[in-house]
Amino acid sequence: EIVLTQSPGTLSLSPGERATLSCRASQSVSSSYLAWYQQKPGQAPRLLIYGASSRATGIPDRFSGSGSGTDFTLTISRLEPEDFAVYYCQQYGSSPRAFGQGTKVEIK
Amino acid sequence: EVQLVESGGGLVKPGGSLRLSCAASGFTFSSYSMNWVRQAPGKGLEWVSSISSSSSYIYYADSVKGRFTISRDNAKNSLYLQMNSLRAEDTAVYYCARDRIPAAFDLWGRGTLVTVSS
Numbered sequence: 738e739i740v741l742t743q744s745p746g747t748l749s750l751s752p753g754e755r756a757t758l759s760c761r762a763s764q765s766v767s768s769s770y771l772a773w774y775q776q777k778p779g780q781a782p783r784l785l786i787y788g789a790s791s792r793a794t795g796i797p798d799r800f801s802g803s804g805s806g807t808d809f810t811l812t813i814s815r816l817e818p819e820d821f822a823v824y825y826c827q828q829y830g831s832s833p834r835a836f837g838q839g840t841k842v843e844i845k
Numbered sequence: 846e847v848q849l850v851e852s853g854g855g856l857v858k859p860g861g862s863l864r865l866s867c868a869a870s871g872f873t874f875s876s877y878s879m880n881w882v883r884q885a886p887g888k889g890l891e892w893v894s895s896i897s898s899s900s901s902y903i904y905y906a907d908s909v910k911g912r913f914t915i916s917r918d919n920a921k922n923s924l925y926l927q928m929n930s931l932r933a934e935d936t937a938v939y940y941c942a943r944d945r946i947p948a949a950f951d952l953w954g955r956g957t958l959v960t961v962s963s
Contacts, residue, residue: 772949774890781940781953782882782890788947825890829949832904834880836890 739764739828743837749845756813758840760826765806770830773802773811776839777822785824786811816842847871847952849941854957861931861961867924867941867954875919878902878944881926883937884956891937894926895944909935931961 740763750756760771769789774782784793786802789809799814813820821844826837853865867879881893894905894915903915914927924941939959943952 768947770947770949774950776890781955782950783953784949784951787949787951791948793948793951823889827890827892827949829944829946832895833906834892834895836882836892839889 738833739766739831739835741826741828741835741837743824743826743840745840746838747841747843749843750816751845752816752818754816756811756816756820756842758811758813758824758826758842760804760809760811760837762807762809762828766809766828767830769805770828771802771804771809772827772829773800774825774827775820775822776825782825813842849943849952849954851939851941851954851957854939854959856960856962857931858963859932859961862927862929863931863959865926865928865939865941865957865959867926869922869924869943872943872952874917874922875899878946879917879924880942880944880950881915881924882940882942882950882953883935883959884940885934885937888937893939896924928959931959933961935959936961 744759771789773786776782790802850868880895896915912930916925938956940956942950945951
């Protein structure tokens, strides 16, 4: 079973700043089946990145994903007001399709 | 419109049962694997169960194995989750999500709240 650990737990930044979120897997994620989701209060999660680095439909290019094996990163190049939310990584290459515990990006 | 709509949530006593439904529309439901994901109040996302397009492959999280049963009816464009022997720790919003390998869970419903309490 793959366990995902996200860091930091909370990121306090200002609009316009760069956000770097980390997701570390306990073992290699097959075929880079690593996804990132954004969730705002009271809403369902929204797919941002799949396959570690491919943006989902309609996702702005300020969101980018990178990494392979056990270490993955989500970068938001310039934070917009609507980007303050909780972000989850997920591996979906094997069962159980575990999520990380989440990183909250809050306004500083 | 492409969407998923969950229903069937509510208040149930510990040890009780509940059946959740997820109605799909706007896409060819029978072509996709589907999942249930839950989120306890104030907590993170927890994958619960998945089912392949033809129901050939079914998987469960250890936390629900033996108590929950996932199923689907492709003729009715519907996904189900039968939940038995419910516990307080099963209290959560339950989401259904479309599985579009390699594109992960690309479509989510709004969720339905299940509360297990006496």
